[in-house]
Amino acid sequence: MVVGSGPLPLTALCIGSTLDVRVTCVERDAECHDLGRQLIAMSGLEHKFESINADILDLTELDGHDAIVGVVLLGVSTDGQQENTKATIAQHIIDRMLPGMRMVLRDPHGLGKLLYPSVDLASSAHVDVTRHVPKIGPNHPYRSGLVVAERRMAGSGHAH
Numbered sequence: 234m235v236v237g238s239g240p241l242p243l244t245a246l247c248i249g250s251t252l253d254v255r256v257t258c259v260e261r262d263a264e265c266h267d268l269g270r271q272l273i274a275m276s277g278l279e280h281k282f283e284s285i286n287a288d289i290l291d292l293t294e295l296d297g298h299d300a301i302v303g304v305v306l307l308g309v310s311t312d313g314q315q316e317n318t319k320a321t322i323a324q325h326i327i328d329r330m331l332p333g334m335r336m337v338l339r340d341p342h343g344l345g346k347l348l349y350p351s352v353d354l355a356s357s358a359h360v361d362v363t364r365h366v367p368k369i370g371p372n373h374p375y376r377s378g379l380v381v382a383e384r385r386m387a388g389s390g391h392a393h
């Protein structure tokens with residue numbers, strides 16, 4: 234599932250075109266959703282996609298998915314309200330993940346931090362969290378990395 238797939242669903246199309254998976258796009262804005270669907274149809278990969286016009290916070294059944302990929306970067310400022318919104322979305326997803334499921338969020342890095350809010354996700358009794366920061370060039374000018382939260386199997390201890 235790709236959350237916030239947008240009018241130009243590049244992340245969803247990259248996943249759908251490179252992996253042997255079905256992709257469910259979730260986009261809350263009706264116009265963005267419609268444009269995204271048109272581009273997916275033009276890609277010739279429509280058979281691999283499902284598209285839902287909804288706010289992720291209104292979806293309560295996420296358990297049919299291996300991974301939830303959140304591309305809701307929420308620009309164009311980093312004020313507290315946006316951080317709260319992104320954190321709310323992250324918690325909404327984590328609360329509905331089954332053991333073994335993963336949530337993958339874009340995580341601003343370098344210059345990206347000027348534009349987009351980060352989410353202070355930490356490993357807990359429920360999830361293991363790992364961050365992947367791209368290292369490109371001497372100053373690492375890439376603008377976003379990834380943070381991955383994996384729901385723990387029942388009874389498993391904390392990862393180290």
Ligand SMILES: C[S@@+](CC[C@H](N)C(=O)[O-])C[C@H]1O[C@@H](n2cnc3c(N)ncnc32)[C@H](O)[C@@H]1O
Pocket residue numbers: 236237238239240241242243244245259260261262265287288289290304305306307322
């Ligand atoms: C960065 S854009 C799209 C991604 C980008 N085109 C890509 O694939 O690289 C983020 C999208 O998230 C959508 N969005 C924001 N909050 C959302 C929410 N709570 N539920 C679903 N979609 C949301 C916005 O409407 C926007 O179209």
